[in-house]
Amino acid sequence: MDITLKNVKIYAGLSEETIAFNASVYIDGKKVGEAKNAGHGGANDIDVRDKDGRWNRDLLKEMELEASKHTWSYAGEVHNHSLDSYIGDLVSDVEEKRALKRKCKTQTLFRNPKETYNFGEYHIIKSKFDAQVKAYLITKYGDKVEILNETIGSN
Numbered sequence: 001m002d003i004t005l006k007n008v009k010i011y012a013g014l015s016e017e018t019i020a021f022n023a024s025v026y027i028d029g030k031k032v033g034e035a036k037n038a039g040h041g042g043a044n045d046i047d048v049r050d051k052d053g054r055w056n057r058d059l060l061k062e063m064e065l066e067a068s069k070h071t072w073s074y075a076g077e078v079h080n081h082s083l084d085s086y087i088g089d090l091v092s093d094v095e096e097k098r099a100l101k102r103k104c105k106t107q108t109l110f111r112n113p114k115e116t117y118n119f120g121e122y123h124i125i126k127s128k129f130d131a132q133v134k135a136y137l138i139t140k141y142g143d144k145v146e147i148l149n150e151t152i153g154s155n
Contacts, residue, residue: 002028003037003064003086006047008094017041033061035087044087045140075102097118099150108133122148 005023014020015093020039024031025048033048033056048063050056060083067086071078081089108125109118127133129149137145 001062003063003085003090003092004029004068005090006031008091010083010091010095010098011039015039016043018088019091019095023091025087027059028126032056035091037088037091043084044091046083046087047144097152100148104129104152109138109148110137110141111146112141112150114141 004026006026006027008023009020011020012063016037016039018037018041022034022035022036025033025035025046033046035044035046037044046060046063048060050059064083067081067083070081070086070089071083072089073079073144106126106128107115108127108129109122110125111122125133125137130146134147137147
């Protein structure tokens with residue numbers, strides 16, 4: 001089961017303790033419901049419906065089981081997701097990717113293959129990415145240099 005979100009709208013001005021958002025929930029490419037959060041610190045609202053528009057408790061249980069197969073870590077400890085935390089993680093991924101795309105419009109983001117990075121870490125060149133910048137990075141760090149503009153910026 002592949003749980004994904006589409007049509008994610010993030011309302012930064014409404015976000016206080018959690019990300020305020022609404023999104024369509026898909027399973028294996030088929031829309032099954034909606035998810036939202038008002039941004040005041042509460043849990044995500046996940047509304048899953050069957051073909052007739054009735055709330056689908058069985059599907060929600062299956063989704064919860066699928067989410068629990070995925071993990072997250074904090075302070076060196078690994079935890080299984082709940083459906084709520086998994087949806088929150090998917091929304092955070094969308095938000096992070098959008099932020100990186102904005103940075104990629106005016107800067108070059110890269111990782112040196114000889115260094116170790118934590119999630120979300122990279123080097124920045126305050127120059128728009130182009131063939132010259134790419135050639136410079138390859139010359140300096142080798143052809144294994146990871147240029148985020150080529151992966152994040154193009155999606």
